[in-house]
Amino acid sequence: MSGYEVSVQALNDLLAEEDGGYCFPSEHFNEVFPKIYVGDAVIVQNVMRLRRLRITHIINAAEGNSFMHVNTNAAYYSGTGIAYLGIKADDTQHFDLSVYFEEASDFISQALSQKDGRVFVHCREGYSRSPTLVVAYLMRHQKMDVKTALTTVRQKREIGPNDGFLKQLCIGRETVKALRKTGAEVVALSRTFEDLESLAQECPGVQTVCVDLADWSATEKALSSIGPVDLLVNNAAVAVLQPFLAVTEEAFDKSFAVNVKAVLHVSQIVVHQMIERGVPGAIVNVSSQASQCALQDHSVYCATKGALDMLTKVMTLELGPKKIRVNSVNPTVVMTEMGRIGWSDPQKSEPMLKRIPMGRFAEVEDVVHSILFLLSDKSSMITGSCLPVDGGFLAC
Numbered sequence: 285m286s287g288y289e290v291s292v293q294a295l296n297d298l299l300a301e302e303d304g305g306y307c308f309p310s311e312h313f314n315e316v317f318p319k320i321y322v323g324d325a326v327i328v329q330n331v332m333r334l335r336r337l338r339i340t341h342i343i344n345a346a347e348g349n350s351f352m353h354v355n356t357n358a359a360y361y362s363g364t365g366i367a368y369l370g371i372k373a374d375d376t377q378h379f380d381l382s383v384y385f386e387e388a389s390d391f392i393s394q395a396l397s398q399k400d401g402r403v404f405v406h407c408r409e410g411y412s413r414s415p416t417l418v419v420a421y422l423m424r425h426q427k428m429d430v431k432t433a434l435t436t437v438r439q440k441r442e443i444g445p446n447d448g449f450l451k452q453l454c455i456g457r458e459t460v461k462a463l464r465k466t467g468a469e470v471v472a473l474s475r476t477f478e479d480l481e482s483l484a485q486e487c488p489g490v491q492t493v494c495v496d497l498a499d500w501s502a503t504e505k506a507l508s509s510i511g512p513v514d515l516l517v518n519n520a521a522v523a524v525l526q527p528f529l530a531v532t533e534e535a536f537d538k539s540f541a542v543n544v545k546a547v548l549h550v551s552q553i554v555v556h557q558m559i560e561r562g563v564p565g566a567i568v569n570v571s572s573q574a575s576q577c578a579l580q581d582h583s584v585y586c587a588t589k590g591a592l593d594m595l596t597k598v599m600t601l602e603l604g605p606k607k608i609r610v611n612s613v614n615p616t617v618v619m620t621e622m623g624r625i626g627w628s629d630p631q632k633s634e635p636m637l638k639r640i641p642m643g644r645f646a647e648v649e650d651v652v653h654s655i656l657f658l659l660s661d662k663s664s665m666i667t668g669s670c671l672p673v674d675g676g677f678l679a680c
Contacts, residue, residue, distance in 0.1 A: 294431075295434060295450045295454070296447070296450070298431060299444055306444050308409065308411060308442060309324065309411055309441055311323075312326045312327050313327050313404070313406075314440045315440065316418060316437045316440040317418065317436060317437070317440075319402045319403065320392065320396070320402075320403050320405065320418060320421075321337070321402070321403065321405065322404075322405050322406065322410050323406045323410045323414075324410040324411075325346075325354040325407075325409075327404070327406070328342060328344070328356060328406050331366075337402065337404070338400065339402050339403070340367065340395060340400065341366065341367045341368075341369075341391065341395035341401060341403045341404070342361065342366055342369070342404050342406070343369045343370075343371065343388055343391060343392070343404075343405040343414070344356055344368070344369070344370045344406060344407075345381075345388075345405065345406065345407040345413035345417055346371075346372075346373060346375070346406075346407035346408050346414075347370035347372045347373075348372050352408060353372075354406065354407065354408055356368075357370055358370065367391075367395065369388065369391045371384050371413075372525055372581070373407070375408075375446060376446070376448070377447060377448030377616075378448070378579075378616065379448065380452065380572075381448075381449050381452055382420075382453075383522050383523035384417065384523075385417070385420035385452075386475070388405075388417040389420055389421040389425055391403075392417075392421045393425045411443055411444050412445050413445075413449070415443040416445040416450075416452075416453065419433040420433075420453060422437070427485060430453050430454045451651075459519070459655055459656075460472055460483065460487055460490060463515075463656070463659075464487055464489060464490065466656070469489075469511075470487075470489075470490045470491065471491045471492075471511075472491070472493070473492075473495055473497065473506075474492070474495075474520075475494065477494045480492035480493075480494055491510065493506050493507070493509075493510065495507075497542060497546035497549075498538070498542050498545070500545075500549055503549055503553075504549070504553060507550065507553045512557060512561060512563075513554045513557060513558070514558070514565050515565065515659045516550070516565070516566075516567045516568070517567075517568050517570065517655060517659070518550060518551065518567070518568070518570060520542055520546055521542060521543050521572075522542045523582070524538060524539055524584065524585075525581045526581060526583070526584065527581050527583075528583045531583060531584055535584055539584045539585060539588050540584075540588055540591070543585075543588035543589065543592060544591045544592055547592060548595060551567060551599065551610075555567075555603060555608060558606070559606055564607035564608060564609075565607075565608045566659045566660075567609070567610045567611070568613060568658045568659055569592055569596050569611070569612040569613075570613055570615075570655075571589050571592045571593055571612040571613065571614045572589045572614055572615065573614050573615065573616045573672065573678060574586045574589045575670070576590075576614065576670075576672075576678055577678065592612065593670045596612045596668065597668050600667045600668035601668070604668075609658075609663070609666065610667055611658045611663075611666060611667060611668065611670070611671060613655055613671050613673055614670050614673065614678075615650075615651045615654075615672075616672075616674040616677055639677055639680050640674070640675040641675060641679065641680065642676055654671055
């Protein structure tokens with residue numbers, strides 16, 4: 285166990301029963317926070333029941349027509365007056381739900397800002413995907429830390445976000461905390477003011493800058509006011525998942541604007557400062573295993589991460605003579621040891637474990653430690669690497 289304030293195991297302990305076990309929800313739905321409900325697929329397919337609950341907004345965190353999904357969409361609620369947001373999430377450790385945290389949180393916030401607004405957030409069981417989105421909202425808009433947010437929801441409903449989702453809830457903040465623990469002065473950038481405000485309260489001393497990194501001129505203006513930067517972590521990303529034949533121009537442009545163009549632009553600004561000051565530096569780009577492994581419905585996301593890996597290498601070639609190192613970390617998503625829907629069957633989980641030579645699942649600290657190492661002088665001869673943080677999964 286590391287010295288960090290939050291670990292996946294610590295979060296799992298908050299979710300467990302007194303005997304250390306885990307329980308599935310005993311009710312179809314629960315009001316987990318004023319006017320926010322988390323539930324399963326039963327209620328959301330009964331429009332009359334939704335009306336009795338006075339639901340005005342719905343988030344389906346499991347949109348799709350497979351056994352593990354819920355086959356509703358905006359058309360299903362046409363004419364009901366209910367606003368709908370669909371997210372085609374899988375309840376697996378490989379699925380990056382964090383790219384939807386901002387969209388879902390803003391949707392919930394907008395709903396609650398309306399008179400008599402009530403939000404029903406669901407997946408198939410109301411156990412993993414949907415409560416994770418509500419926890420993200422509580423962290424971003426109610427200024428809760430991850431432990432408080434999880435406890436708030438858990439007190440009202442039995443929940444069990446998989447370990448991958450728990451990791452996604454805290455990895456960004458854990459990187460900031462870890463850097464602060466080393467004595468570094470940290471500047472955090474995000475497009476969400478509430479997220480930055482809660483981060484500043486949770487981690488005093490962090491300088492925050494609110495900016496949409498996809499906006500070229502706004503980014504340049506915002507970064508002109510920060511002090512000298514010696515270390516840079518490019519962590520911003522979005523994922524719009526669509527089948528190859530259904531990819532839209534909007535999804536393509538948005539994904540490349542954030543996942544590639546923003547990294548290039550922020551790095552340009554910071555590197556110019558480094559060169560002007562005549563100092564060495566280190567940059568870590570947070571990429572993904574998806575840059576090297578094809579995933580269903582991830583054609584644009586995989587392409588952006590592949591582009592990011594190559595950008596990392598070209599930056600290495602051109603910036604090496606300036607004594608500026610550039611690397612990427614390419615993490616997989618944490619696998620869970622607990623029984624989870626979709627992974628409780630050994631026939632599904634064991635083949636995955638057998639492909640990990642290290643024979644264990646990842647924790648948040650594995651990614652954080654990798655970033656810290658690549659930023660530190662201990663990796664002074666390492667540049668141009670794309671470091672898989674997957675226990676050897678890609679090697680097999």
